[in-house]
Amino acid sequence: MLRLTVRKFQCTGCRFCESVCAAGHAPAFSLGAARLRISQETITEPTFAVNVCRQCTVCLPLAACPTGALTREARTGVLRLDPARCPAGCRLCAEACHLGAFHDGGHGLILCDLCGGDPECVRVCYTEALLLSEYQLPARGPARPAREPSPR
Amino acid sequence: MNKLATIDLDRRQVTVEEIAPDLRRRFLGGRGINTHLLFHAVDEHTDPLGPGNVLLFGTGLLTGLPWVGASRSSFSAKSPETGHLGDSAGGGHFGAEVRFAGFDHLVLRNRAAEPVYLWVHDGQIELRDARHLEALTLTDTQDAIKHELGDTRVQVAAIGPAGRRCVRWACIMHTMADAWGRTGMGAVMGSKNVWAIAARGGATLPVADPAALAKVTRTHYEQITRSKGFLATSSYGTLVRLNNTRTQGYEGGFNHQRNMTELPGELDADVFLDRYEIAKTACFNCPTHCRHVHEVTLRDGTRRRGGGPEYGGAGGWGSQCGAADWRTILEAWDYCNDMGLDVLSATAYTAWLMELYEKGVIGEADTGGLSLRWGDHDAIMGVLRQTVERRGIGALIAEGWMHAARAIGRGAERFFDHVKGLSIECDDVRGHRAQVLGLATSSRGACHLRSRYTLEEFALPSSVTEALIGVPIPSDAASYHNKEHATVWTENVCALADALGACKFLSKWLSTGLLGVDEFRDAVEAATGMRFTTEELVRVGDRIYNMERLFLVRQGMSRKDDAPPAKFYEPWTHGPRAGTRVEREPFEALLDRYYALRGWDGDGIPTPEALRALGLEREGALVASARGPGRC
Numbered sequence: 151m152l153r154l155t156v157r158k159f160q161c162t163g164c165r166f167c168e169s170v171c172a173a174g175h176a177p178a179f180s181l182g183a184a185r186l187r188i189s190q191e192t193i194t195e196p197t198f199a200v201n202v203c204r205q206c207t208v209c210l211p212l213a214a215c216p217t218g219a220l221t222r223e224a225r226t227g228v229l230r231l232d233p234a235r236c237p238a239g240c241r242l243c244a245e246a247c248h249l250g251a252f253h254d255g256g257h258g259l260i261l262c263d264l265c266g267g268d269p270e271c272v273r274v275c276y277t278e279a280l281l282l283s284e285y286q287l288p289a290r291g292p293a294r295p296a297r298e299p300s301p302r
Numbered sequence: 303m304n305k306l307a308t309i310d311l312d313r314r315q316v317t318v319e320e321i322a323p324d325l326r327r328r329f330l331g332g333r334g335i336n337t338h339l340l341f342h343a344v345d346e347h348t349d350p351l352g353p354g355n356v357l358l359f360g361t362g363l364l365t366g367l368p369w370v371g372a373s374r375s376s377f378s379a380k381s382p383e384t385g386h387l388g389d390s391a392g393g394g395h396f397g398a399e400v401r402f403a404g405f406d407h408l409v410l411r412n413r414a415a416e417p418v419y420l421w422v423h424d425g426q427i428e429l430r431d432a433r434h435l436e437a438l439t440l441t442d443t444q445d446a447i448k449h450e451l452g453d454t455r456v457q458v459a460a461i462g463p464a465g466r467r468c469v470r471w472a473c474i475m476h477t478m479a480d481a482w483g484r485t486g487m488g489a490v491m492g493s494k495n496v497w498a499i500a501a502r503g504g505a506t507l508p509v510a511d512p513a514a515l516a517k518v519t520r521t522h523y524e525q526i527t528r529s530k531g532f533l534a535t536s537s538y539g540t541l542v543r544l545n546n547t548r549t550q551g552y553e554g555g556f557n558h559q560r561n562m563t564e565l566p567g568e569l570d571a572d573v574f575l576d577r578y579e580i581a582k583t584a585c586f587n588c589p590t591h592c593r594h595v596h597e598v599t600l601r602d603g604t605r606r607r608g609g610g611p612e613y614g615g616a617g618g619w620g621s622q623c624g625a626a627d628w629r630t631i632l633e634a635w636d637y638c639n640d641m642g643l644d645v646l647s648a649t650a651y652t653a654w655l656m657e658l659y660e661k662g663v664i665g666e667a668d669t670g671g672l673s674l675r676w677g678d679h680d681a682i683m684g685v686l687r688q689t690v691e692r693r694g695i696g697a698l699i700a701e702g703w704m705h706a707a708r709a710i711g712r713g714a715e716r717f718f719d720h721v722k723g724l725s726i727e728c729d730d731v732r733g734h735r736a737q738v739l740g741l742a743t744s745s746r747g748a749c750h751l752r753s754r755y756t757l758e759e760f761a762l763p764s765s766v767t768e769a770l771i772g773v774p775i776p777s778d779a780a781s782y783h784n785k786e787h788a789t790v791w792t793e794n795v796c797a798l799a800d801a802l803g804a805c806k807f808l809s810k811w812l813s814t815g816l817l818g819v820d821e822f823r824d825a826v827e828a829a830t831g832m833r834f835t836t837e838e839l840v841r842v843g844d845r846i847y848n849m850e851r852l853f854l855v856r857q858g859m860s861r862k863d864d865a866p867p868a869k870f871y872e873p874w875t876h877g878p879r880a881g882t883r884v885e886r887e888p889f890e891a892l893l894d895r896y897y898a899l900r901g902w903d904g905d906g907i908p909t910p911e912a913l914r915a916l917g918l919e920r921e922g923a924l925v926a927s928a929r930g931p932g933r934c
Contacts, residue, residue, distance in 0.1 A: 162591035164584035165395070166370075173368035173509070173516060180506040181402060189454045193441045193477055194607050196581035196595040256504065270516075274523055276536075276589035277582075 151227035152267055152282055153205035160279035161198040163188055167271035167280060174270050175260075183255055185262040186271060200279065202271075203251035203262040205229060207287060211243035211252070220261075227287050231261040303507055305405050307427055309420065311494055312353070312412035316427045321406060327832065328917065332362035333389055334801030334846045335407060336378035340387075341849055341921060343409070346856050346928060350382035350486075351468055351493040357410040359400070359459075359499070362803015366398035366586070367507060367829050368515065370522045370817075371805040373398060373586035376482070382470040382493070383486035383647065383702050384723035386857045387746050387850055390473070390487050391800050392459075393585035394480035396501065399457035403503030410494055417466070419447060419498035425505070432497040436466070439640040440475045447500050460498035461488040462642025464690050468492045470702040471647035475639060478609025479593060480585070483644040485724065485746055486702075510831030518828045522821055526808055527589055529815030535807055536582075539592035540613040541571035546759070547617065547729045551877025554730035555621040556660075556676060557653040558719050558869045561730045562876035565626035569616070574628055583609070585805065592807060598632045601679065608636035611645075617728035618649025623656060624676030634682050641690045650725030651699050651706075652685045654718045663712050670694020719867035722747035722859065732870040733882040734758045736775070736785035739892055740792060742864045745850035752796045755788040756812055766814060780879070782888045786896040794843030795819060801846060802826065845916045848900075848908055852918065856925045861906040864893060 165181075165188050172184040186202035205227060212220055212229065219235035220243055222228070231243075236258055244252035244259060252259045262269075272280045304326075308317045321335070329335045336358045343356045358378040365372050375397025381388025400408070404425035417432040435443050444458040458476065465472035465488030472488030473481045482488075491497075509515050526532055534542045547553040548562070548569065555563035567573070578598050584591035597607045615635045619625045625634075638645050658664045659674035666673060670693060672684040688696025698706035704723060707715035719726050724747025731737040731754075740753030757767065757775075764774035773787040792811065795818075799806050802822055810818040819836050827833055834842075854863070866884055873883040897904060901912025913922040 162582050162584040162593075164586065164588050164591065166587045166589065169368040169587050170516070170519070173512060177512060178506045179368060179509045179512070180504060182504040187455075191454060193444050196583055273520070274589065276527055277591065 151205075151285055151287060152264060153227075153285055154202055154262065154264070154269070154272070155281045155283045156200045156202065156204065157279050157281065158198060158200050160277045161188065161200055162277055162279075163190060163196075163198045166274045170270040170274050174265065180256070183260070185253065185260055187250075187253055199250075201250035201253070202280075203229060204249060205264070205285075206249075207285070210246040210248070214242045214246035216240070216242060226264075226267070228264050229261060230263065231259060233258050303404070303406070303505065306407040306409065307405050308409040308411060309427060309429075310411050311414040311418070311429070311496065314414075314429055326363070328842070328845060330363040330798075330801035330842055331406060332360045332365070332374065332801045332803050333376045333378065333391060333797060334842065336360040336376050336389065337846055337849045337853070339407070339409065340378050340380070340389075341853050344380045346858070348380050350380045350385065350388070351470075351489060353413040353494075355380050355490055355493070357487070357490045357494060357496070359408040359410075361397045361401050361406050362801060364825060364829055365803030366401035367509065369519050369587065369825050369829060370526060371585065371588045371590070371808045372803055373588060374800065374803040374805055375400070376800060377474055377487040379487060379490040381485040381746070382468070382489045384747050386722065386859065387853050388485035388487060388490070389746050390482040390484045391751070392474070392476060392480050392482040393588075393805060394457070394476045395586045396457045396459045396476045396480070397803060398586040399501040399503065400499075401507060402505050403501045404505045408499070410491075410496060413493065414495035417495050417497050419460075419500060420496060421451065422499060422501040422503075424503045435497055439463075440642055441478055441640065443498060444477070447498055451500060451502070453502055456500050456502040458498050458500045460642075461491050462640060464642040465489055465492040466497060467690070467692060467700070469643065469689060469692070469700040471644045471651075472642050473644040475642055477583070478595070479612075479639055480609075481639070481644070483646060484749065486644070488642050488644075509829055511828050514828035515825070518824045522817055522825070523589060525821070526816060529813060531813030531815060532590065535592050535812070536590045537575070538571045539594055541574060541594075541611070541616060543613040543729065544569065544571050544616050544620070548621070550759075551874065551879055552730045552733060553617060553621045554728045556624055557622060557657040557717065558726075558730055558867070559657065560876055561874040563621045563624065563626075564876070565621060565624065568628060569620045569626040574611075574616070578628060578632065580607070588805065588808070590807060596632060598629055598636075600633050601629065606636060608632065608639060610639070611635045614727055615645045615649065618646065618653070619682060622649055622653040622728045623682055625679065625682060626677065627679070630677075630679045630682060633679075634686060637683065637686050641686070643686065643689065646727060647725055648686060648689075649728060650719070651689075651703060652682055654703065655685060655695060655699070656681070657717050658710070658714055661717070663714050663717070664695070664710060668695060668710065670696070716868065719869055720748060721865070721867065722854075722863050724748045726867055730874070732866070732884050733874060733879050734779045735782045735889075735892065736788040736792070738866050738870060738884055738889070739785060739789045739896060742866045742893070743789065743793070743896060745847060745854060748867075751806060752800070753789060753793050754811075755785075755792045757810075757814065758788065762814070770810065770814060770818070780882060782892045786892055786899050789896060790899050791840075793847050794840050796843070797846040798822065798839055798843035801842060841916070845918065848913065848916055848918055849921060851902070851906075851908055852913075852921050852925050855907055856928050858929070861893070861904070864906055
C-alpha cells in the first residue's frame with residue numbers, strides 16, 4: 151500500500167504541489183481546493199510546514215469521526231472523507247489530526263486522496279520533499295505474540 | 303478575475319473595473335498593461351515623487367496559474383531615479399496572492415494623508431494604519447503585518463526605511479530577498495505614504511482548458527528540469543555568473559576600470575555555498591529554487607540570516623568595490639534588503655564614490671569623514687548607512703547620482719557608468735556586441751533583464767541561433783554582424799515574458815533548452831483560450847517595447863541617449879581578450895541597423911508606419927503633439 155512521505159527540510163516553499171493538486175481536483179482553479187498546504191511561520195525561517203495526510207497506520211481522526219464519513223479503503227489503505235456524510239462545522243477529525251491534514255475546501259473539509267496512487271504533487275516536487283512510499287498495514291489481531299505465561 | 307482596481311489614496315476610494323479584452327489581447331498583462339496605463343497616466347512634466355505620479359502593480363497574464371514558474375509581477379511608475387520610464391519585475395509569491403485576492407492590476411493614485419498599508423483580500427481593498435511599522439526593518443514589517451492579519455499565508459510587498467524617506471533608488475521588497483529593485487519604485491511608494499501591500503485570497507481563477515494546461519505544465523516541467531542549465535541555476539542561482547565573469551575576463555572591477563580584478567579566490571560561488579548557505583527557497587510554482595538563504599557571523603560577532611545574494615550584489619561589492627570577502631558582501635546585502643535599497647544601484651553608487659575618492663575628486667570633507675578605500679568594509683557600510691539616514695555623502699546620493707554629481711562638481715559625472723541615467727550592472731560586457739547594443743537601447747536605462755542577449759556568451763553555432771531567432775548570429779561575441787537581430791529578439795521576448803509573468807531564468811533568455819515563445823504560446827492558449835501564433839506573441843513584445851520607446855521620446859530622448867557608458871570605448875586591460883573595446887564606427891552602424899529593423903528613423907524615433915503596424919498610432923500622435931513635428 152502507498153502513502154506520502156514528507157521530508158520537510160527539503161521543501162523550498164514553491165507550492166507547485168498545491169497548484170497541481172488544486173488544478174487536479176476541481177474544474178476551475180482555486181488554491182482552496184488543494185489537499186495539501188505549505189506555510190512558513192516567519193519570513194526568516196526557511197523551513198516550511200507541509201500539512202497533508204500521510205495515511206497513518208494509527209489514525210486518530212478515524213476513531214473521532216462520529217458519522218462514519220471518514221473510512222479506510224480496505225484494498226488500498228487510503229483514508230476517504232465522504233462529503234455527503236460529513237456534517238458542516240463538526241471538525242472533530244481536524245482537531246484529532248496532529249498533522250493538520252484536513253483542510254477547509256470552501257464547501258466543507260477536504261482530504262488527500264492520493265490521486266489513485268499516482269499523485270501529481272510528487273511528480274512536480276523536484277527536491278523530493280514529497281515522496282511516495284510503500285508500507286504494510288498490520289494484520290488484524292494482537293501486534294505482538296502472546297506473552298509467555300508467568301512462571302509464578 | 304480580470305479586475306483592475308484604482309485606489310485614490312487621498313480620498314480613500316477604491317474603484318474596480320474589468321480589463322477590456324482588447325487591452326488584454328494587445329498587451330497581455332504585467333509590464334505590458336502597466337506600460338499602457340503608465341503612458342496615459344503621466345506625461346513629460348509629471349514629478350516622479352509628486353502626487354501626480356501613479357504607482358502601478360500588474361500581475362502577468364499567467365501569474366498564479368498552475369503553470370511552471372508563474373510567479374512574476376511588475377511595479378511601474380515614472381522613475382524618481384532616472385526621471386523617465388520606471389518599471390521593475392519581481393518574483394516570490396506576492397503576484398500570485400494578489401490574483402488569489404481577486405485583482406490583476408492595482409493603480410495607486412495621489413497620496414495618503416497618513417502612512418497606510420493596503421490590505422487586499424477576497425475582492426476588497428482596505429487602507430490600514432501603518433504608523434506602528436515605522437521602526438521596523440523589511441522582514442519585521444512583513445512579519446508584523448502577517449501577525450496582525452492573523453494568517454501566515456498572507457504575502458506582503460513592502461518598503462523599508464529607505465523607501466519611507468524617499469531615497470530615489472529605494473526598492474520594494476517581498477520575503478527576505480525578492481525585490482522590485484530598479485528605478486526607485488520604493489521611493490514612489492514612499493511618496494504616496496503607502497508602506498506595504500498585503501494580499502491573501504481564495505479566488506477562483508478560470509482556466510480555459512484544465513486538461514490541456516495540466517499536460518502543458520507537465521511537459522514544460524520536464525523540459526526545464528532536464529535542461530543543462532537547470533543544474534547550474536538550481537544550485538548557484540544567479541551566482542553562476544560570478545565565476546564565469548571572473549575567469550573569462552568580463553567581471554567589471556573597481557568601477558569598471560579593470561575587467562579582471564585578480565582578487566583572491568574567496569570570491570567564488572562554491573565558497574559561498576560551502577560556508578554560508580543554509581537553505582534554498584523558491585518562487586511560486588518554480589522547481590528551480592534559485593534563492594539562497596544564508597547565515598553569517600558579522601564583524602561585531604552577531605549572527606544573522608538573510609536571503610540571497612544574487613550576482614549583482616556579490617559582483618557589485620566584490621569586484622566593483624574590491625571587497626573579496628563574503629562577510630562584507632553579505633552584511634551589505636542584508637543591510638540593503640532590510641532597509642529597502644536597490645542593491646544594483648547601491649553597488650554602482652558605492653563603486654563610483656570610491657573611484658572619485660581614489661582620483662581625488664572628493665575627500666573626507668565630502669564623504670562625512672569616510673575613507674572610501676577599495677574593499678573597505680567600513681567605507682561600504684558607511685555609504686549605505688549615510689544614505690538611509692540622509693547625512694554626509696549619503697544625503698547627496700539619496701537624491702540620485704545626477705544630483706550628487708552636480709553638487710560635487712569637478713567632472714564627477716564622467717566616472718558614473720550608466721545608460722539613460724540608470725547604472726549598469728557590475729559585469730563588463732563591452733566585448734559582447736549584442737549585449738552592448740542592448741544596454742544602449744534598453745528602455746528603462748541600462749538593464750540586463752530586458753535586453754541582454756545572454757546566449758552571446760556561450761559561443762553557440764550560428765545554425766542554433768538561426769533556428770531560434772530566424773537569422774544566423776555569429777558565435778563570435780566580438781562580431782558586430784547581425785547582432786541587431788539578437789538584441790531585437792531579446793528585447794521582444796523579455797517584454798513578452800514580463801507581460802506573461804514568466805521568469806526569464808526558465809526561458810531561452812538564459813539557455814536554449816528552456817522555455818521559448820512556442821512554449822509560452824501553448825501555455826497561454828491552454829490557460830486563457832486566447833489563440834496566438836508565435837509571431838503574434840513576439841509582436842506583443844514588440845508593441846510593449848515601442849510603447850516604452852514612445853514614453854522616452856515624449857521625455858525628449860532619442861539617438862543621443864542610446865549610447866553605451868563612455869568607459870566601454872576604452873580597451874579591456876586584462877585577460878584573454880585584453881584590448882577589446884567598443885569601436886565607435888561599427889557600433890553606430892549596428893545602431894543604424896537596429897533602428898531600421900525596428901522601423902525607427904535614424905534618430906531612433908518610431909516611424910508612423912511602424913506604429914501603425916503595431917496599432918500605436920494614437921500614442922504616436924500624442925507624442926508628436928507634445929514634441930512637435932517629426933517626432934512620431
